[in-house]
Amino acid sequence: MAIKNPAPSRNARILSVGAYRPPRVVPNSELVERIDSSDEWIQQRTGIQTRHWAGADESVTDMAVNASRIAIARAGLTPQDIDTIIFATITYPYQTPSASTEVAARLDIKGAAAFDIGAACAGFSYSLGLANDMVRTGSATHVLVIGAEKISDFIDLDDRATSFIFADGAGAVVVGPSVEVGIGATIMGSDVENRDAIAMVPSWIDYKPGSDLTNLAWPVIHQEGQKVFRWAVYEVAKVGKRIIAESGLSPADIAAFIPHQANERIIDSLAKSMDLPESVIVARDIRTTGNTSAASIPLAMDALLEEHPDLHGKTALLIGFGAGLVYAGQVVELPPQPK
Numbered sequence: 001m002a003i004k005n006p007a008p009s010r011n012a013r014i015l016s017v018g019a020y021r022p023p024r025v026v027p028n029s030e031l032v033e034r035i036d037s038s039d040e041w042i043q044q045r046t047g048i049q050t051r052h053w054a055g056a057d058e059s060v061t062d063m064a065v066n067a068s069r070i071a072i073a074r075a076g077l078t079p080q081d082i083d084t085i086i087f088a089t090i091t092y093p094y095q096t097p098s099a100s101t102e103v104a105a106r107l108d109i110k111g112a113a114a115f116d117i118g119a120a121c122a123g124f125s126y127s128l129g130l131a132n133d134m135v136r137t138g139s140a141t142h143v144l145v146i147g148a149e150k151i152s153d154f155i156d157l158d159d160r161a162t163s164f165i166f167a168d169g170a171g172a173v174v175v176g177p178s179v180e181v182g183i184g185a186t187i188m189g190s191d192v193e194n195r196d197a198i199a200m201v202p203s204w205i206d207y208k209p210g211s212d213l214t215n216l217a218w219p220v221i222h223q224e225g226q227k228v229f230r231w232a233v234y235e236v237a238k239v240g241k242r243i244i245a246e247s248g249l250s251p252a253d254i255a256a257f258i259p260h261q262a263n264e265r266i267i268d269s270l271a272k273s274m275d276l277p278e279s280v281i282v283a284r285d286i287r288t289t290g291n292t293s294a295a296s297i298p299l300a301m302d303a304l305l306e307e308h309p310d311l312h313g314k315t316a317l318l319i320g321f322g323a324g325l326v327y328a329g330q331v332v333e334l335p336p337q338p339k
């Protein structure tokens with residue numbers, strides 16, 4: 001007896017996107033004194049003008065729940081229609097149970113598969129690739145994919161390489177069945193030679209009772225800015241070309257480029273190296289949102305669709321990259337205009 005194919009010839013697509021930005025806007029001027037910098041320097045080197053930071057009473061899951069509610073409603077669904085939740089984050093402050101199960105409990109989603117993904121700034125694209133595979137192969141029907149971060153809890157305000165880069169926010173998409181192919185091949189990979197280039201230290205074990213806590217600092221993100229910059233510009237551009245080719249497309253077929261929002265100079269360099277034509281609309285959400293790690297692609301997607309409603313249903317190239325160093329990306333059909 002042959003095993004039954006659970007979902008013959010089924011495709012998947014992004015049905016909707018939702019976003020949430022915490023209300024507090026933090027301008028560069030608020031951060032520059034402690035790192036001997038200037039608004040001009042930060043804008044010139046990164047493109048960032050302002051970012052949002054959550055308050056002490058707002059958690060990463062509060063933001064995720066807000067973004068998820070919007071995405072589910074825009075898909076024309078109710079929370080009970082969701083059968084799988086994938087939550088990409090590096091800032092959920094509990095080792096277990098997972099952030100995805102907290103979202104399930106708070107949205108009253110019963111019985112759903114729920115798990116978290118730790119792939120840093122590539123987490124959303126990894127999760128989207130998994131959601132696509134799950135819907136296509138029949139292990140899920142409606143997947144809620146969340147990218148959310150409260151990185152402001154893990155920033156050293158005196159660190160000149162990070163304090164002005166990272167920010168808070170949440171984005172979510174619902175992935176569901178579709179007749180046409182709405183999500184192309186996901187290319188995922190890593191470059192572990194550069195594993196130390198971005199890291200959050202120390203580890204939990206360092207805080208174990210009995211450890212010497214005298215000089216132990218709160219865990220914060222550190223990075224070797226130049227190393228990350230060079231890697232992103234050279235290696236991620238090659239990944240982008242592979243994604244387009246594996247999707248059976250050429251750069252001229254892409255309507256929008258929505259990369260991880262790490263640095264506007266990286267975004268420009270990637271677009272140039274991949275020979276994206278001038279007609280491609282490039283997401284530059286970094287200017288007012290900063291680098292929100294796993295949240296950055298869905299946040300940028302939502303902002304771009306708000307600004308350019310004609311992009312609904314058009315083809316976009318997504319690429320995430322970050323600590324590990326890891327990367328993932330795919331070409332997608334952007335969600336349709338919500339009814």
Ligand SMILES: CC(C)(COP(=O)(O)OP(=O)(O)OC[C@H]1O[C@@H](n2cnc3c(N)ncnc32)[C@H](O)[C@@H]1OP(=O)(O)O)[C@@H](O)C(=O)NCCC(=O)NCCS
Binds near residue numbers: 045224291321
């Ligand atoms: C962090 C980053 C903005 C630093 O810019 P940079 O040009 O590489 O900075 P460098 O460390 O080489 O320092 C260059 C000069 O700027 C100064 N500088 C460094 N940080 C500064 C800051 N925050 N403000 C003002 N001056 C600064 C240095 O002192 C140095 O001065 P000098 O030329 O007089 O010696 C940049 O490396 C970067 O964006 N990297 C990518 C990071 C990233 O995207 N990470 C997330 C990936 S998911």
